[in-house]
Amino acid sequence: MTTQRLSAQTPADIARAARLLRAGELVAIPTETVYGLAANALDPAAVRSIFAAKGRPQDNPLIVHVPDIGAAEPLAADMPAKARELAERFWPGPLTIILKKSERIPDVVSAGLGTVALRVPAHPAALGLLRVCGLPLAAPSANLSGSPSPTTAAHVLHDFDGKIAAALDGGPCRVGVESTVVTLAAPAPTLLRPGGVAPEALRAVLGELEISSAVARALRPDEPAASPGMKYKHYAPNAELILIRGSLPDFLGCAEERQADGILVFDGDMALCSPRFPRCLSYGREDCPEEQANQLFSRLREIDALGWKRVLVRRPAPDGVGLAVYNRLLRAAAFREVDLR
Ligand code: AMP
Numbered sequence: 001m002t003t004q005r006l007s008a009q010t011p012a013d014i015a016r017a018a019r020l021l022r023a024g025e026l027v028a029i030p031t032e033t034v035y036g037l038a039a040n041a042l043d044p045a046a047v048r049s050i051f052a053a054k055g056r057p058q059d060n061p062l063i064v065h066v067p068d069i070g071a072a073e074p075l076a077a078d079m080p081a082k083a084r085e086l087a088e089r090f091w092p093g094p095l096t097i098i099l100k101k102s103e104r105i106p107d108v109v110s111a112g113l114g115t116v117a118l119r120v121p122a123h124p125a126a127l128g129l130l131r132v133c134g135l136p137l138a139a140p141s142a143n144l145s146g147s148p149s150p151t152t153a154a155h156v157l158h159d160f161d162g163k164i165a166a167a168l169d170g171g172p173c174r175v176g177v178e179s180t181v182v183t184l185a186a187p188a189p190t191l192l193r194p195g196g197v198a199p200e201a202l203r204a205v206l207g208e209l210e211i212s213s214a215v216a217r218a219l220r221p222d223e224p225a226a227s228p229g230m231k232y233k234h235y236a237p238n239a240e241l242i243l244i245r246g247s248l249p250d251f252l253g254c255a256e257e258r259q260a261d262g263i264l265v266f267d268g269d270m271a272l273c274s275p276r277f278p279r280c281l282s283y284g285r286e287d288c289p290e291e292q293a294n295q296l297f298s299r300l301r302e303i304d305a306l307g308w309k310r311v312l313v314r315r316p317a318p319d320g321v322g323l324a325v326y327n328r329l330l331r332a333a334a335f336r337e338v339d340l341r
Pocket residue numbers: 060061062063098110113115116117139140141178179181192193226227228229230
């Protein structure tokens with residue numbers, strides 16, 4: 001199969017992407033979080049081909065993307081007042097809301113759960129495409145399952161060239177990590193996955209918000225996963241990553257001791273690091289989690305392109321959007337974390 005390169009700037013290309021999706025094909029699309037691998041959410045065969053292309057575990061449900069609240073409503077069994085408040089505050093945007101599903105949602109989308117994950121993306125090309133094709137789109141991140149999520153069309157083609165019908169290039173993603181996932185189908189509103197909307201912003205609307213135990217640590221083997229995606233090693237480059245908490249001098253000492261092939265630090269560390277450790281990349285300023293989120297997945301892919309095998313990473317502060325950066329890095333590191341303090 002030849003993967004068509006389409007441009008999000010070109011209305012004819014958006015129309016072409018819509019036609020392919022209506023015909024049951026897979027199209028990678030830009031969103032403000034990461035690129036998504038989209039299919040018609042109402043077509044079980046098309047949705048099954050997402051799982052096959054990604055090598056995604058069958059028990060990991062997909063997020064369904066819609067152009068507005070009105071299009072979300074028929075896909076949920078009901079829309080509680082809190083869901084409406086969240087949607088009005090954060091849609092279009094990087095927030096996914098889990099609700100009881102309506103019977104329109106095929107079981108393959110929800111991986112057999114009685115719930116559905118819904119989101120209105122903020123990228124103009126994603127919104128335009130949703131409106132033109134007139135279908136809800138199931139779209140997980142457009143990466144091979146387990147590998148770092150794609151934040152450019154080049155990342156998508158690296159994983160899927162020749163395996164999907166088309167990739168719509170909308171430039172680099174603004175947020176850079178996946179959406180925040182909150183469930184309103186549990187006894188209390190619960191954050192299942194941190195993302196581009198910080199927990200404090202959700203609390204400002206919801207009042208109460210529980211944080212799933214899977215957010216900042218590994219689940220025990222006997223613990224149920226409220227969000228199936230959070231139980232897997234995930235987002236990981238081939239390199240072995242180790243997250244290090246501690247001062248910069250201690251970090252550098254540790255990198256030498258452990259004979260790291262490379263290090264991933266904050267922008268402000270580079271002047272001090274690069275003379276001692278030339279194999280050095282940075283992922284944004286230490287006090288700017290939005291910048292870290294924006295750069296993280298590109299850096300993880302660069303680490304593999306450079307062939308580094310063992311990489312020590314300065315741990316981000318898990319505050320605000322930083323909780324999402326920490327959550328992704330923890331999984332990318334298969335939960336290897338060392339506290340030097
Ligand atoms: P991705 O599509 O790669 O962004 O992953 C979607 C995330 O949303 C995964 O962590 C899923 O487990 C989670 N998710 C999707 N649908 C549901 C659902 N109905 N209940 C709980 N988690 C869900």
